[in-house]
Amino acid sequence: MNKTLLYLVKGILLTPLFFLLFVNFKTYQTQKCWRIEDKKSVSPLVAHLRHLTQAIEEGAALDMQAIYPEGAVFTYALYGLAWSNLLEHIPNTSPIYQEGLEALSNTTQFLFSEEAKQPFTKALDLPYGAFYQGWSTYVLGRKLALLPPVYQDSIEIQQFRKQCQSIASVILNSSHPYLPSYTHGSWPADNILCLSALALHDQLFPPNYTALIQDWLQRIKAHLDPTTGLIPHEYYTGQVSIARGSSQSLMLNFLPAIDSTFAASQFNLYQKHFLTYRFGLPGIREFPKGTAGVGDIDSGPVLLGVGGAASVVGIRAMARNGNCHLHSRLRNSVEGFGFPVRWRGKKKYLGGYLAVADAFIAWVNSSRCKCATIQISPPWTFHLYSLLIIFSLGLLAYKI
Numbered sequence: 001m002n003k004t005l006l007y008l009v010k011g012i013l014l015t016p017l018f019f020l021l022f023v024n025f026k027t028y029q030t031q032k033c034w035r036i037e038d039k040k041s042v043s044p045l046v047a048h049l050r051h052l053t054q055a056i057e058e059g060a061a062l063d064m065q066a067i068y069p070e071g072a073v074f075t076y077a078l079y080g081l082a083w084s085n086l087l088e089h090i091p092n093t094s095p096i097y098q099e100g101l102e103a104l105s106n107t108t109q110f111l112f113s114e115e116a117k118q119p120f121t122k123a124l125d126l127p128y129g130a131f132y133q134g135w136s137t138y139v140l141g142r143k144l145a146l147l148p149p150v151y152q153d154s155i156e157i158q159q160f161r162k163q164c165q166s167i168a169s170v171i172l173n174s175s176h177p178y179l180p181s182y183t184h185g186s187w188p189a190d191n192i193l194c195l196s197a198l199a200l201h202d203q204l205f206p207p208n209y210t211a212l213i214q215d216w217l218q219r220i221k222a223h224l225d226p227t228t229g230l231i232p233h234e235y236y237t238g239q240v241s242i243a244r245g246s247s248q249s250l251m252l253n254f255l256p257a258i259d260s261t262f263a264a265s266q267f268n269l270y271q272k273h274f275l276t277y278r279f280g281l282p283g284i285r286e287f288p289k290g291t292a293g294v295g296d297i298d299s300g301p302v303l304l305g306v307g308g309a310a311s312v313v314g315i316r317a318m319a320r321n322g323n324c325h326l327h328s329r330l331r332n333s334v335e336g337f338g339f340p341v342r343w344r345g346k347k348k349y350l351g352g353y354l355a356v357a358d359a360f361i362a363w364v365n366s367s368r369c370k371c372a373t374i375q376i377s378p379p380w381t382f383h384l385y386s387l388l389i390i391f392s393l394g395l396l397a398y399k400i
Contacts, residue, residue: 017389017390019339020386020389020390022336023333023337023386024336024386025336026332026333026335027329027332027379029332044340044342045082045086045362045365045366046086047342047345048346048347048348048358048365049079049082049083050347051352051358052079052082052359052362053079053103055348055352056079060075060355061356063355064355065119067297068297069119069120070119070131071356072115072119073116073135073136074356074359075356076107077107077135077136077138077139078360078363079103079107079363080103080104080111080139082362082365083100083103083104084104084142084146085363085366087101101146104146108136108139108140108156111136112136120132120181121182121183124180124182124183125170125179126166126167127166129179129180129190130180130181130186130193131187133163133167133194133197134191134194137163137193137197138193138200140160141160142200143156144157144160145200160201161205164197164198164208167194168198168212171216176235177191177223178191178220179191179194186234186235187233187235188231188232188233188235188247188251189233189251191220192250192254192255193254195216195254195258196258198212199213199257199258214259217258217259224240225242225243227242227288228242228288229269230248230269230273231247231248231251242288242291244298244307245274245284245286246286246307246310248270248284248310248317249310249312249314249316250313250317252267252317252320253316253317253320256320256321263321267321270317273285273288274288274289275326276289279381282329283307283330284307284311284314284330285306286302286306292305295308300312300357311330312361314330315327315330315331315365316363316364319367331364334349334361338350338361
């Protein structure tokens with residue numbers, strides 16, 4: 001074997017060795033998103049959002065539209081919500097605050113554009129469907145919630161209240177528990193966003209929708225997945241599908257603000273049916289325990305039963321529902337396997353090739369647990385597996 005080939009083989013063997021060392025190191029990372037700015041650096045979250053700002057300006061959100069129908073709206077909405085979560089915790093005199101407000105304005109401008117609405121069906125009882133109405137209305141409400149009433153834009157207030165009223169009137173006249181997102185499809189997670197928008201309205205303005213929200217929740221509770229007792233992933237007329245990890249993780253980000261008691265019971269069932277461990281690290285299954293399935297556009301990649309989207313969004317679901325230990329462990333796993341890179345004041349994951357994935361990660365990292373202290377127990381099982389692989393690869397490289 002010539003030297004060039006020998007070095008190439010050794011390099012191939014040693015690459016996963018260094019990657020495993022990196023992942024093991026990341027399992028002990030502490031969250032630094034809230035150190036906003038100093039003379040030498042910005043927080044990881046701000047750096048990540050700045051990467052997304054540049055990517056979106058270069059058309060990355062619209063590129064996501066080629067992957068699935070909600071790609072652009074999803075990317076913009078998550079990006080805007082990540083900024084809104086960050087801005088809650090920094091003074092409005094900070095330059096970053098103004099940067100974030102500008103990003104939010106650009107987000108809402110896109111969400112209410114004809115370009116954003118184009119992939120959705122206008123000729124529904126709820127024009128453009130529950131996905132579009134839920135996310136666009138909720139993002140606009142979060143923007144309004146950041147501002148003192150004197151600084152809120154009257155046109156945006158009118159737009160927000162009009163869309164809330166549209167959602168409410170349709171559900172009042174519907175006999176189904178879930179409004180459709182498309183002509184022949186209803187996804188309960190989209191409906192939870194609509195509910196969240198109504199709940200947010202009643203926090204910002206005199207409450208109009210308390211009774212409607214409770215009535216809507218009662219309909220949902222009467223149409224749960226009978227196997228798990230959880231909100232189903234899809235709904236067909238008179239029929240519910242099984243619950244899935246990707247939509248469960250998403251809905252549990254919003255349910256606590258709608259009905260904390262119902263959220264707590266759903267969260268307990270979620271952990272029972274979807275929380276799992278692989279090689280000592282936690283993950284969220286895409287399909288309930290005892291059920292097999294393949295990944296799709298909703299789930300993202302599914303490896304050994306663990307869903308990519310379910311586990312990433314599960315980071316924030318853990319934070320929102322008070323499991324700070326698993327919030328930190330899931331976050332640290334993503335920090336390792338997502339291979340983040342910081343360069344020139346920006347941070348991106350997986351090479352920055354999938355803007356919607358970066359947007360999801362920025363959104364989940366923009367929330368922090370309310371626990372005073374978070375104890376992260378060492379993942380000894382993962383360390384032992386890693387040591388075995390590292391030793392084997394190192395020995396093989398040495399022997400060649």
